[in-house]
Amino acid sequence: MQPATGEAHRRVRIRAAVVGWVLSATAALTGCVEVPVSPVPSAGPELSPQAELAAMPEVPVEELQTGGGETVAFLTENRNAYCAITTEQGGIINSPVDPRLSGGQRDDAVLEVPAVYCELARYPDPPEITDDCYGTGLGFKGGTVLLTADGASYGGCRVGMTLMESELGPGAGSAEGPLARLPVLEDGLALELNGFRCGSGEHGIVCVEAGTGSGFAASADAFEVLAAQ
Incomplete structure (x- = not known):
């Protein structure tokens, strides 16, 4: 296997940074953002x-x-x-x-x-x-x-x-x-x-x-x- 060149090292660092950003954003969304859920409308009382x-x-x-x-x-x-x-x-x-x-x-x-x-x-x-x-x-x-x-x-x-x-x-x-x-x-x-x-x-x-x-x-x-x- 050929040793990585400087250009190859740079691509690896960019890829790692991108993956790290995606994981951080996913964790932030999972832990902090609450998606509002509309309540199910309840049926009204039965008419006499x-x-x-x-x-x-x-x-x-x-x-x-x-x-x-x-x-x-x-x-x-x-x-x-x-x-x-x-x-x-x-x-x-x-x-x-x-x-x-x-x-x-x-x-x-x-x-x-x-x-x-x-x-x-x-x-x-x-x-x-x-x-x-x-x-x-x-x-x-x-x-x-x-x-x-x-x-x-x-x-x-x-x-x-x-x-x-x-x-x-x-x-x-x-x-x-x-x-x-x-x-x-x-x-x-x-x-x-x-x-x-x-x-x-x-x-x-x-x-x-x-x-x-x-x-x-x-x-x-x-x-x-x-x-x-």
Whole structure:
């Protein structure tokens, strides 16, 4: 090996100086410089069913009315519920969809009151009922909701399936009945009529008395009575 010349020695010294500077700069950056990290934004608090419903834009009733008058019926976008904002008299529902609910013996001595009636295709079981359904021996089943000024009630005495279950429930065939022809209330939009406001969102179908906020939230998994606010 040939001994290094003066020029070679100079190149070695320059290379060593450059390497030393790079190592010093790296050490300085590693030890002294802090890179700011932006905090991950936290999710806001979950809205209550009433607050979520109040924030929904309102659809004009005329866009969803098919039969006119003071009633309106609609299907939710996920096709798990239909609701009618209508009237009730002694347990008889003035239904623009299901004639069976409008039948029965009417009692003119009982006041006709505004009401919301809903049926669900998939629904939770109601609380255990210990009576015998007024002596009829019928089963007390979930899947139906009635809201009036007196409050919300879930389930009722019946045999067989509701119209919603038979047409759009699990195992139902192709839907060609009256529910399939109902107008659809899209998720995130609300409808208001006769002092009631309804809409579908994170909590399922939510309906309340517009003045008090009392009502219910119902989905395939849960049913909740909403107290007045």
